[in-house]
Amino acid sequence: MELCERIRTVNPSVTIEVTSRAKQMQARGIDVVGFGAGEPDFDTPAFIKDAAKAALDAGDTKYTPAKAGELKAAIAEKLKRENSLDYSPEQVLLTFGGKHALYNAFQVLLEPGEKVLIPSPYWVSYPEQVKLAGGQPVFLPAGPEKGFKITPDDILAHADGAKALVLNSPCNPTGVTYSPEELADLARAVLQTDLVVLSDEIYEKLVYGQTKFVSFAALDERLTDRTLTINGLSKTFAMTGWRLGWAAGPKEVVKAMATMASHQVTNPVSFAQAGALAAYTHQDAPAAVEAMRQEFERRGRHMHQRLEAIEGVRCVQPTGAFYCFPDVSAHYGRTFGEVEVTGSLDFARACLQTAKVALVPGVAFGADNCVRLSFATGIEQIDKGLDRLEEMLTG
Numbered sequence: 001m002e003l004c005e006r007i008r009t010v011n012p013s014v015t016i017e018v019t020s021r022a023k024q025m026q027a028r029g030i031d032v033v034g035f036g037a038g039e040p041d042f043d044t045p046a047f048i049k050d051a052a053k054a055a056l057d058a059g060d061t062k063y064t065p066a067k068a069g070e071l072k073a074a075i076a077e078k079l080k081r082e083n084s085l086d087y088s089p090e091q092v093l094l095t096f097g098g099k100h101a102l103y104n105a106f107q108v109l110l111e112p113g114e115k116v117l118i119p120s121p122y123w124v125s126y127p128e129q130v131k132l133a134g135g136q137p138v139f140l141p142a143g144p145e146k147g148f149k150i151t152p153d154d155i156l157a158h159a160d161g162a163k164a165l166v167l168n169s170p171c172n173p174t175g176v177t178y179s180p181e182e183l184a185d186l187a188r189a190v191l192q193t194d195l196v197v198l199s200d201e202i203y204e205k206l207v208y209g210q211t212k213f214v215s216f217a218a219l220d221e222r223l224t225d226r227t228l229t230i231n232g233l234s235k236t237f238a239m240t241g242w243r244l245g246w247a248a249g250p251k252e253v254v255k256a257m258a259t260m261a262s263h264q265v266t267n268p269v270s271f272a273q274a275g276a277l278a279a280y281t282h283q284d285a286p287a288a289v290e291a292m293r294q295e296f297e298r299r300g301r302h303m304h305q306r307l308e309a310i311e312g313v314r315c316v317q318p319t320g321a322f323y324c325f326p327d328v329s330a331h332y333g334r335t336f337g338e339v340e341v342t343g344s345l346d347f348a349r350a351c352l353q354t355a356k357v358a359l360v361p362g363v364a365f366g367a368d369n370c371v372r373l374s375f376a377t378g379i380e381q382i383d384k385g386l387d388r389l390e391e392m393l394t395g
């Protein structure tokens with residue numbers, strides 16, 4: 001059967017592929033250290049699971065128009081309380097993960113061929129989702145020499161004829177977070193253009209050191225009409241498998257995305273919504289989130305220090321999310337085992353075969369000099385994996 005052009009240009013997610021290859025090796029009894037996963041290793045906090053179990057026991061197993069309203073109101077309340085954003089519950093759409101929110105956003109915003117500015121390195125799904133919506137990704141280079149950040153001039157130089165800009169701070173894969181001042185500078189540039197902004201704030205709670213998180217739309221009231229804020233429960237509450245995300249923004253955009261969702265998925269799973277409601281309203285939630293954040297901070301600092309100590313590895317300090325994104329290109333041209341390394345794909349293959357360490361090639365994120373290591377795993381695993389990597393590279 002012939003597939004349409006639209007899907008033929010789209011690449012499968014490399015991050016999911018690497019993680020599943022490592023899991024297959026582990027299932028065969030091979031001791032692989034996994035740095036591939038983009039998800040917290042913590043269990044979902046008990047009070048969230050209890051709320052979902054109680055909902056199931058109470059027969060909360062039907063379509064959810066009423067429950068969805070309650071959760072949207074709780075999210076609007078969270079946005080006021082934590083993000084200084086004033087949205088009504090009707091301006092919130094519940095989705096199957098932040099990924100689904102982004103997908104629907106591109107679908108309702110883009111005309112065929114319209115350009116979307118994406119800082120590079122980027123999260124794997126942005127360009128593919130733009131292509132699936134018939135749009136055209138345009139990459140704004142933000143390599144390690146720029147601290148993995150774009151500047152106002154980058155926006156102004158590419159805004160002509162572009163429809164949207166994607167911002168992701170804290171960032172997957174670089175672990176970099178824009179300061180409030182840097183974001184305000186970007187906001188001033190955006191306000192000189194006609195761009196709409198998709199602000200992916202899924203890692204908002206995972207910031208480290210002196211880093212402060214601000215929502216992009218809160219920086220200037222003129223941004224509320226042209227910013228769509230994307231978020232979800234996956235990373236903040238260790239709920240990746242629950243598939244719950246959301247978007248908040250201008251009424252007409254959220255309404256159009258809801259129309260799409262009404263033909264696609266209706267609302268997210270009933271008892272998952274009950275868990276999400278507890279996540280946003282339960283008194284124990286802030287402490288549970290803070291405990292996970294502190295542990296990620298400890299691991300991130302440790303992984304960064306260890307990577308920097310390896311010859312030929314240079315790593316920008318992560319200030320958010322749970323990734324290190326070191327430049328390993330000094331080792332390209334070498335051969336490890338049977339693998340001659342010419343780029344990040346070979347490097348990742350060599351790591352898996354020789355060191356039994358799974359990491360993600362940077363080429364998947366538009367940066368072939370780098371590889372991504374997730375520190376959403378215990379300190380002992382981090383040490384074990386980095387001992388092996390160091391031995392492979394310098395032993």
Ligand SMILES: Cc1ncc(COP(=O)(O)O)c(C=O)c1O
Nearest residue numbers: 038097098099123172232234245
């Ligand atoms: C930058 C970024 N945005 C969005 C998502 C989507 O997460 P989910 O669909 O689980 O909410 C992810 C997940 O890896 C991510 O890293």
